[in-house]
Amino acid sequence: MKFVFYTHSLASDWNHGNAHFLRGVMRALQARGHETHALEPEGAWSRENLIQDRGPGAIDDFERTFPDLSWEVYPAAFDHQAALEGADVVVVHEWTDPGLVAQLGRVRSQGARFTLLFHDTHHRAVSAEGEIEGLDLSGYDGVLAFGETLRERYLQAGWGRQVFTWHEAADISLFRPLPEVDRDGDLIWVGNWGDDERSEELETFLIGPAERLGLTTRIHGVRYPEHALERLEAAGITYGGSIANAEVPEAFARHRVTVHVPRRPYVQSLPGIPTIRPFEALACGIPLVSAPWDDAEGLFRPGDFRFARDGDEMTGHLRELLSDTEAAREQAERGLETILDRHTCGHRADELLEVLARLGVQTTREMEPGQ
Numbered sequence: 001m002k003f004v005f006y007t008h009s010l011a012s013d014w015n016h017g018n019a020h021f022l023r024g025v026m027r028a029l030q031a032r033g034h035e036t037h038a039l040e041p042e043g044a045w046s047r048e049n050l051i052q053d054r055g056p057g058a059i060d061d062f063e064r065t066f067p068d069l070s071w072e073v074y075p076a077a078f079d080h081q082a083a084l085e086g087a088d089v090v091v092v093h094e095w096t097d098p099g100l101v102a103q104l105g106r107v108r109s110q111g112a113r114f115t116l117l118f119h120d121t122h123h124r125a126v127s128a129e130g131e132i133e134g135l136d137l138s139g140y141d142g143v144l145a146f147g148e149t150l151r152e153r154y155l156q157a158g159w160g161r162q163v164f165t166w167h168e169a170a171d172i173s174l175f176r177p178l179p180e181v182d183r184d185g186d187l188i189w190v191g192n193w194g195d196d197e198r199s200e201e202l203e204t205f206l207i208g209p210a211e212r213l214g215l216t217t218r219i220h221g222v223r224y225p226e227h228a229l230e231r232l233e234a235a236g237i238t239y240g241g242s243i244a245n246a247e248v249p250e251a252f253a254r255h256r257v258t259v260h261v262p263r264r265p266y267v268q269s270l271p272g273i274p275t276i277r278p279f280e281a282l283a284c285g286i287p288l289v290s291a292p293w294d295d296a297e298g299l300f301r302p303g304d305f306r307f308a309r310d311g312d313e314m315t316g317h318l319r320e321l322l323s324d325t326e327a328a329r330e331q332a333e334r335g336l337e338t339i340l341d342r343h344t345c346g347h348r349a350d351e352l353l354e355v356l357a358r359l360g361v362q363t364t365r366e367m368e369p370g371q
Contacts, residue, residue: 001088001363002035004114006104008095010038010071011062013245014050015192015222017168017276018093018121020245024171024345025352026069032349038071039083041097053222053242065246081107087114089356091144094120098135105139115361119144120154121168141359144352147273148297164355167299168276169343170283174246177285177336181253186215186322188255190248191277193224197263203231205261205291205308209315211235215322220251252284256328257321259314260290260305272296278305279343282335287328289317299343304335 005022013019026036040047050058074083080103084090092104101118108116118140137143144166145151154163187210193199210217219232220243232239243251252258260278271294281288288305291314306321308314321328353363 002037002086003029003089003091004084004087005036005038006090006092006096006100007038007040008093009040009044009046010069011040011059012044012047012050014046014053014242015194016046018095019046020171020276020280021121021168021345021348022093023066023069024169024173025349027066027171027173028345028349029352030068031346032353036070038069039074040071042073042075044073049222050242054244058244061244065244080104081112084112084114089117089361090114091117091119092140094118094122094135102136102139105136107139108141109139115141115356115359117142117144117355119166120150121146142355144355147270149270149272162359164358165297166348166351166355167273167297167343168279169345169348170276170279170339171345172283172340173345175249175280175283178249178253181250183254183256184216185218185255186213186257187217187318188219188251188258189217189261190220190243190251190258191261192221193228194263195223197265198261199228201261201264201291202228204311205314206259207231207235207237208311209318210237212315213319213322215318218251218255220248248280249284252281252286255286257287257289257318259318260288262291262293267293272299274299279339282332283339283344285332285336287321287331288335289314289321301334301338303331304338305331 005026007018007022009016009019010022022038026038029036080100084107090104092101104116108114116139118137120143142162142164143154144164145154146167148165151163151165189206214236217237218240219237220240222242224239229239258281260274260281262274266273266275274293278288278290282304290305290307292307292309306317308317321331356363
């Protein structure tokens with residue numbers, strides 16, 4: 001089958017975690033014999049910021065890392081109907097322009113043969129509910145929501161005729177243990193500051209504990225305001241700025257532990273959605289300690305990682321994992337095992353094919369006589 005993905009950006013992962021997941025799913029679908037192609041808009045804010053931050057060579061770096069992925073940038077004047085000729089499945093991400101979301105639905109309603117799915121991977125259904133409610137999904141065959149609570153919100157609001165839970169996951173073609181890399185640090189965190197959605201939590205669960213323990217700590221991410229950078233410097237934390245997602249596994253490998261600090265909208269309104277970073281970290285075989293969130297769907301087993309209820313617990317967990325090599329090793333191995341068993345992009349590709357089968361789509365090519 002031919003899959004076409006409308007995304008905010010495939011080429012840029014600057015403040016854009018969906019790119020991580022989509023790259024892995026496209027690779028996984030290709031490994032199963034399917035064709036994939038991504039379309040992203042001209043002037044996408046993530047790609048523009050990436051180029052401003054890391055220079056035009058950042059796009060070249062992406063293409064060298066992912067030579068197997070097919071993608072193109074579409075301008076304002078673009079023949080979408082012609083571009084979708086031959087497509088079997090079209091997946092439209094929720095950052096897509098609302099006018100185009102509606103246009104693609106009309107194309108489907110007017111007889112296009114592809115199956116059309118809407119893909120939501122953000123908390124805007126809660127934090128900007130009016131924007132999502134205003135989308136015209138009447139022509140869509142189904143909705144993919146990256147958590148059960150988000151799926152329920154679509155059902156309650158009557159958005160989409162059929163809604164399916166489709167969590168993010170780790171691309172294990174990239175995210176894997178790298179034991180050959182020498183460790184030179186204690187604690188690493190990869191994440192963006194993000195509109196003060198977790199500024200207090202970052203102080204409580206990351207900056208404060210690292211400072212109290214005197215850890216060799218490194219942070220990568222973007223959109224850190226000046227006062228945040230000053231606080232990191234005062235705490236003795238190295239700020240490494242933007243990092244390509246493909247370089248994160250090596251960064252994890254150079255450190256002994258990491259943490260997860262979810263954004264407040266997910267914790268308060270969308271329980272059960274951890275976002276993609278914990279999947280990626282555990283896939284790299286690094287022990288992880290998380291600030292509170294409700295694993296309402298049982299994605300992980302007890303012992304895959306540790307929860308810290310407050311800054312004191314976080315400090316204690318970090319102290320123990322950094323002083324007890326065996327405990328750290330056992331926890332890291334357990335977390336990795338769960339990822340490999342449940343949460344790879346290969347698992348999600350298979351789940352997508354199962355969704356399509358439930359929608360009546362023939363997901364395997366019929367063999368002609370003699371083939």
